[in-house]
Amino acid sequence: MPDSQHDLTDSAQPEGENKHDSLMDVAEPDDAFLLASEQEDSVAAPRRALIVIVTDHPGEQSDSTSQLVNELLAEANFRVDGAIVVRSKKSKIRQAIETAVVGGVDLVLTVGGTGVGPRDKTPEATRSVIDKMVPGVAQALRSSGQACGAVDACTSRGLSGVSGSTVVVNLAPSRAAVRDGMATLAPLVHHLIDQLQQSSVQ
C-alpha cells in the first residue's frame, strides 16, 4: 500500500483518464505555442558582449577590473566573448571597438579613459565609431554614480550609443563606477538590443 499522496494520485490515474484531464486541464501544445515559446527563449538567450579595458598600466588592477565586469555581465545575462586590454591611444581604442562591432557582438563595454586628463581618450575614440548617440545611458551612469558617491562616474565624459547593430557604452574605471554602472545600464542596454533586433527582423 503506497503511503505518499503522490503515489495515491498515480495509483488513482488508471481509474480514468477523464479525471486527470479535469484536474489539470492540459492539452497537447499546438504549433503556435511551441513557436512562441521558442521565440521567448531566443529573446532570453544571452547576448554577446566584449570588454575593452583602457589603461596605460596593464597588470593586477586591470585584470581585477576585467574579472569584475565579466562577472557582472554574466549576471546580467550577457555571454562575454572576451576582454581586451588596450593602451589609452585613440587609434587603439577605436580599433578595438570597431573589431567588436564588425564581429557582431551586441554590446561593447569600455572601462577607463573617461576623465579630463591628457591621456583620457576613450570618449573621443568612441565618438568616432558611434552612428547614433543615446545620451540617456551615459547620463544614467553619471546620475547614479553621483548618488552612490562614485565621483569619477559622475564627472565621466563617457558616451553611449549605437554603432551598426552594436550598443557601445563607456564606463569610468573605479570599482564603484563599474559595480553601480553595470546595475544601471543592464536593463537599458537590453532594451536597446531589443529595438535593434526587432528593427532588423521586421
Added chain:
Amino acid sequence: MPDSQHDLTDSAQPEGENKHDSLMDVAEPDDAFLLASEQEDSVAAPRRALIVIVTDHPGEQSDSTSQLVNELLAEANFRVDGAIVVRSKKSKIRQAIETAVVGGVDLVLTVGGTGVGPRDKTPEATRSVIDKMVPGVAQALRSSGQACGAVDACTSRGLSGVSGSTVVVNLAPSRAAVRDGMATLAPLVHHLIDQLQQSSVQ
C-alpha cells in the same frame, strides 16, 4: 478655527462697511493694479500647443495616444490647436514642426520615432529645426522615465529646445512615457515660454 473666524468676520460685515474697510484695508484698485492684474491673467491664459504623432502605422493606437496627449496638455493649461499624424520620414516630421513654428504655437510636442531603429528619425528632424537646444527638458524626461520604469523614455534620443519663439519637445511613444513625460515637462515648458514672452516684450 480659521473658518469660524472667517464666518465671524462675514457675519460682522452688515454691522457697518467702515469696519470691513478697517479690517481688510481694501481701496478701489487703481489703474496700475488693473494693468498688473490683466498681465497676470494673460500669463495664466492657456498657451497654444500642437501635437505631432510620428508613426508608420496610423490607426487606433495613434488615435488613442493623440487623445491622451490632448487631455494631458489641457490639464497643463495648454489649448491644443490640433494633432497631426505624420509618417516617420525626416522631411515630413520637419515640415510638421516648421509649420507649427511659423503658425506661432507656443509648444510643439512630438510623440514617437525616438528609438534607435532605422525608422526612428524624430531627433534628426527636430535637430534641423531647433535654434537653441535646452537639454534639461529632454534629460528630465529620461530621468523620470527611468524612475517610473518607462525604459523607452530613458533610452530616448529625444531632444528639446527652442525654434523661433516655439518650444519643441520630443516624447517617446509608450503610454507610460507620455503620462510621466507630460507631468515632468509641463512646469519646465511653461517657464521657457515665460522667458520667451518676457524677452519679446522687453
Added chain:
Amino acid sequence: MPDSQHDLTDSAQPEGENKHDSLMDVAEPDDAFLLASEQEDSVAAPRRALIVIVTDHPGEQSDSTSQLVNELLAEANFRVDGAIVVRSKKSKIRQAIETAVVGGVDLVLTVGGTGVGPRDKTPEATRSVIDKMVPGVAQALRSSGQACGAVDACTSRGLSGVSGSTVVVNLAPSRAAVRDGMATLAPLVHHLIDQLQQSSVQ
C-alpha cells in the same frame, strides 16, 4: 575662544618641552612624513576661483549675487580671486573667461545668461573657450535644480568643462540656483581639479 586656547598652548610651551611632548605624543617628523604632509597640504589648500557675473543691469542684485557666490566658494575651500561683472555680450563673456584661464585659476564660475532669451549668450561664449566638455556637472546642476524647485537651473543651457587646466561652469542666476548649484558642484569640481593636477604632475 579658539584664539585664547591657542595663546594658552603657546604660553605653556616655555614651561618645558617635555610636558608638551608627553601631552601630544609628538615625535620629530621624519622627511617622508614632511613630504607627505606637504603634499596633503597642497591638496587641501584652497583652490583659486574667479566669479563672472553676466548681467545687463549691474547694481544691487548683481552685487548681492556676487557676495553669495563668494561666501559659498569660500565655504567650499576656494579662494576667490575676484568677481567680474560683464554685460551679456558673447565677446565680453568669452574675454572674461579666457583672462581667468590664462591667469591660472582653478575654477571660473559664471552666473547668469543661461536662459533662452535673445540676450542669453553665456553658453555660446563658454562653448568657444572649453577644450573638453564635462556634461555631468551641468546636468547635475539641472537635476538638483529641478529637485529643489529652481526651474531656471533645470532649464539652464549652462555648460561645464575644462579649458586648459581650468574648470569652467555656468550657473543660472536665481539665488536658489546659486545656493543649490554650489552645493552640487563643489565635490565634482574638486575631483576634476584633482585630475587636472595629477595629470600635470605625472
